Amino acid sequence: MTTHTTMTTPSVRPRQITDAPRRRRGRSAYPYWFYLPAAVIYTVLFLVPTVASFFFSFTRWSLFDFTFIGLDNFVQFFKEPALIKGLVNTFIYGVVTSGLKVVLGMLLGVLLTSQIIARGFLRSVLFFPVLLSSIGVGMVFTVLMDPNNGLINDALALFGIDGPKWLTDPAWALMSVALVDVWKGVGLATVIYIAGIVSIPAEYFEAAKVDGASSFKSFWNITLPLARPATATVIILSLIGGLRSFDLIWAMTKGGPGFTSDVIASVIYKQYQAGFYGLSTAGNVVLFLIVTAIVVPLSMFLNRKEVEQ
Amino acid sequence: MKSFTRRLAPAAAGAMALGLALTGCSGSSGNANQTTITWLVDNGESTVSAAEQIVEDFQAANPGIKVDLETRPQGGDGDNLIKTRLSTGDMADVFSYNTGSLFQQISPQQNLTPITNEPYIAKVSETFKPTVTAGSDIYGVPVGTGFAGAVLYNKKVYEKLGLSVPKTWDQFMENSRKIKDSGVAPILQSYQATWSSQLFVLGDFANVAKASPNFAADYTANKTKYSTDPAAFKGFQHQEEAAKAGLFNEDFASTTYEEALQKLVDGEGAQYPILSSSLTAIQLTFPEKINDIGLFPLPGDDASKNALTVWLPGGAYTPKTSKHPEEAKKLLAFIASKAGCDAVTKAVGVSGPYLVDDCELPAEVPAAVKDMLPYFEDPAKNSPALEFLSPVKGPSLEQITVEVGSGIRSAKDGAALYDEDVTKQAKQLNLPGWN
Numbered sequence: 204m205t206t207h208t209t210m211t212t213p214s215v216r217p218r219q220i221t222d223a224p225r226r227r228r229g230r231s232a233y234p235y236w237f238y239l240p241a242a243v244i245y246t247v248l249f250l251v252p253t254v255a256s257f258f259f260s261f262t263r264w265s266l267f268d269f270t271f272i273g274l275d276n277f278v279q280f281f282k283e284p285a286l287i288k289g290l291v292n293t294f295i296y297g298v299v300t301s302g303l304k305v306v307l308g309m310l311l312g313v314l315l316t317s318q319i320i321a322r323g324f325l326r327s328v329l330f331f332p333v334l335l336s337s338i339g340v341g342m343v344f345t346v347l348m349d350p351n352n353g354l355i356n357d358a359l360a361l362f363g364i365d366g367p368k369w370l371t372d373p374a375w376a377l378m379s380v381a382l383v384d385v386w387k388g389v390g391l392a393t394v395i396y397i398a399g400i401v402s403i404p405a406e407y408f409e410a411a412k413v414d415g416a417s418s419f420k421s422f423w424n425i426t427l428p429l430a431r432p433a434t435a436t437v438i439i440l441s442l443i444g445g446l447r448s449f450d451l452i453w454a455m456t457k458g459g460p461g462f463t464s465d466v467i468a469s470v471i472y473k474q475y476q477a478g479f480y481g482l483s484t485a486g487n488v489v490l491f492l493i494v495t496a497i498v499v500p501l502s503m504f505l506n507r508k509e510v511e512q
Numbered sequence: 513m514k515s516f517t518r519r520l521a522p523a524a525a526g527a528m529a530l531g532l533a534l535t536g537c538s539g540s541s542g543n544a545n546q547t548t549i550t551w552l553v554d555n556g557e558s559t560v561s562a563a564e565q566i567v568e569d570f571q572a573a574n575p576g577i578k579v580d581l582e583t584r585p586q587g588g589d590g591d592n593l594i595k596t597r598l599s600t601g602d603m604a605d606v607f608s609y610n611t612g613s614l615f616q617q618i619s620p621q622q623n624l625t626p627i628t629n630e631p632y633i634a635k636v637s638e639t640f641k642p643t644v645t646a647g648s649d650i651y652g653v654p655v656g657t658g659f660a661g662a663v664l665y666n667k668k669v670y671e672k673l674g675l676s677v678p679k680t681w682d683q684f685m686e687n688s689r690k691i692k693d694s695g696v697a698p699i700l701q702s703y704q705a706t707w708s709s710q711l712f713v714l715g716d717f718a719n720v721a722k723a724s725p726n727f728a729a730d731y732t733a734n735k736t737k738y739s740t741d742p743a744a745f746k747g748f749q750h751q752e753e754a755a756k757a758g759l760f761n762e763d764f765a766s767t768t769y770e771e772a773l774q775k776l777v778d779g780e781g782a783q784y785p786i787l788s789s790s791l792t793a794i795q796l797t798f799p800e801k802i803n804d805i806g807l808f809p810l811p812g813d814d815a816s817k818n819a820l821t822v823w824l825p826g827g828a829y830t831p832k833t834s835k836h837p838e839e840a841k842k843l844l845a846f847i848a849s850k851a852g853c854d855a856v857t858k859a860v861g862v863s864g865p866y867l868v869d870d871c872e873l874p875a876e877v878p879a880a881v882k883d884m885l886p887y888f889e890d891p892a893k894n895s896p897a898l899e900f901l902s903p904v905k906g907p908s909l910e911q912i913t914v915e916v917g918s919g920i921r922s923a924k925d926g927a928a929l930y931d932e933d934v935t936k937q938a939k940q941l942n943l944p945g946w947n
Binding site: 263266267270279284285349351371372373459463475478479481482 | 587588591592595596598599617619622623706763765907908911912914915921932933936937939940942
């Protein structure tokens, strides 16, 4: 969450960030015991489980007892037949969902900051899916996407299109879930873009207009570069979300048909269900490392570019 | 090292108990002499109906004891719930859970109260006892009837086309082709309920056991595998063959278990390889059509050795942590008595024979159960499913059989992948001969 806040605060005025550390330096305004309640909660609910999970990832653990087996779980995890498929699917899913959210979120953001009728209403409608539970969305779309009597294929049939077997065709299953994920998440991306676009000073657009720039040119040369912090936030948030995505996939396909839409998180969950607690803990440690390895450099890259501007 | 987990357990239990305290401690109502015990069952419709009837009859016979039913999810989530509640010392006084392979995974010797010397154990069938035995002790009693993994078929479709019950795989395929020509889906598959895709493999086990009698023992000892034993491989092969011949219902990938049962009853599909416990569901939903459904074992290569794969019922156990062990044992005794069986019959009917000696089937049983009984009565014509003979059982079989049945993976690859899956499970369980 810390990455999140540091990314959203520097909007278009980077100078503010350089002020911040100076204020924080020096003695804290509070006595140390003031931090104790938060520290206890943090230790019990976050630090202890994290350390414990690193420990149990080196054991064969049945919940009743455990034996220390060194790196065997990691060896086994990397030998997992569904793992390669899961890794590839995780990346495809993460890239497709975050890519679509960036493009659609940007376009919708531009649309919803322009002077159109019922703007507030349209903004609410777009944001509404974000508030729904993933499981509920998954169940509804499973019904809608039924290949034989689902509403989507019935509607396509009216236009003479023979719709694909969304969730049961191995070639489509993962993409179908990704599309639903985009439908559900694009509202948040749009809101971030709206905030980014609104904070661009109106003078730039006026000056561009005076210079005779077309609306496409002012989008390309003003909105796009100056909304960069918003883009960085959307990419990071949706990529993290995509890489650890689980709920929607589990609600819609359970990784199926067979293993074709498995992602790392569903592979791990199935191991946990099977009672392989040590093994699935090792999987979670691996997932943690992968997400960190991708997101930390990406976040540093995106934020550095921003300051250099 | 064990003491370390022991010490951690109360802390975790505290957190769990916090949530359960609100529901669990409501036993203060009623008169002062009444003891309240809890019984945890899975949330299947027929399981709950049967358990409610047992509780009602039990309370009538034992006025001093009140039983609160609790339910849990089925499948892997349920397994985890059971293990968590056992390891935190928070288990209900009595709980129902699988017998065989899954029973071995809950560390019975550490967690459960042995009931080997209780008088009611004498009446429990000898076939059942090994599936709830760990070390030298018995821990559970059977709840409800045994059932079979077999082919349920629509007798009216068979009659109309003049077909007879197949004894070999070739006859089965021939029948299926004729059914297809008549416009009815020959073999129903329901891959939305992934577990139902495993029947070609799991339900074929009796044929495997008759063809290579040592398979279960060798399999447990890591001496034979599904991909190398020709008899065991047949299950995967048959599923692939039927799929390639286009004999499944067209919407097999999106069909649910309930939809498949409906298609079978309506005659839209002719044959459904499934567990016979589905007869209870048919009886509840389509009582007037229950006798249109017949049953035959999954056919193998040799008509003279065609045998039925039998599933033993789940067990009821009491944990060592129970605060009311005497009352819990009374409930177990009732479940394993004629009165307990009659309660089940009354609530949900029967889908196979009981495994308690003096329990009797009602005079009127569904046609499919009648078809099943000759196989049950002759040990040469049946075998328990592999999960009751060996603790080795891979968790991913249902995904693999979905892939084989959908043409995503070949039978050969599927069997090899399942062998890998099994190796992983055996290693995780620390079984001798695998690590």
